[in-house]
Amino acid sequence: MNQEDITNFLIYLQSSHTSQSYLQHCYEKQMPADANKLSYENSYRFLYYLKHGLQFYEDGDQASLTVKPILYFYGMVHLIKACILTRKPYYPENTSMLAHGASTRKRKKQQYNFLQDETKVQHKGLFPYFAKHMYDIDALSIEKVSMDKLLSCIPELSDIFYLHRGEQKLTKIGSKNSTKLSFPIALLDNYHTTESRFIDKISTHLPTKKESYVDGEYIHLELVKPIGPSSAGPFYYHLSNHHLYFPSKRHYFSSIHEVMLHYLVLYNLSMICRYETEWWGDLLHTLPTEDYPFIHKFLSITAKKIPFLLGYFLYEQRD
16 A cells, blocks of 8 residues: 555545445444444544544645644544544543643753653543554553654654764664565664574564574564554654664664654644744744754654554554
């Protein structure tokens, strides 16, 4: 599936008939007796989450950089709620689930650095809810995380990190449709581990592997089936070149899904837009710091990648 295929699928879902039929198929796998009833009850809610979410992205593409984070964040929230409805037909079960599920610390007015800022995961709200029910991930294990760590795991940002820091945050290990992954032996030093322990560590995050072997430069893993855009970390998919990437250093190793990374960064940026207007205005108009190129590039990436990743999630629910 490529971007055009996912775009066409999202267009296909945008009618009451197709959304109801699609939800019925999703619910028949979970609760066959109620699938028809629940799909009718949820079809318009699902449809409007989808339509409104995509409209936020469309408006964000045309908007000034000043307000893009707000539009993209709420576009993402609506698309996530559409995805949740395929798994949880009674969502939201209570009002606590309507909170964002994340918070940011109070910012210092002087010498604030976005990449060093942190977002904290809350016990209740949308973030831990969708992490659990869409990706089977316990978001509370994250606690708090820096923007630098989140952005470092987005493959399309690797070039800008290298230009600014001289660091390769991620390492290419394979491609979307391949069942072979190859990890440079040099990673063992960064992970302070041996070949066997490294293989054991990453195998827990992979579909069943057929075999593993080591040559002079790489650790090779042969899988039963390829991993792709739907996989969680520590494997990350590049939307343009379709390669898979892996964190180059142990500090950036994480099992959370890339959708979760984008959510936390966009949440933080949307809060800055609304409540830190002086810093945000200086960044955009008068005193651009090192943060600017990272934020600018991230927004251009997330505008395309999140509709694709969430559309891909919806497409996979057909199976």
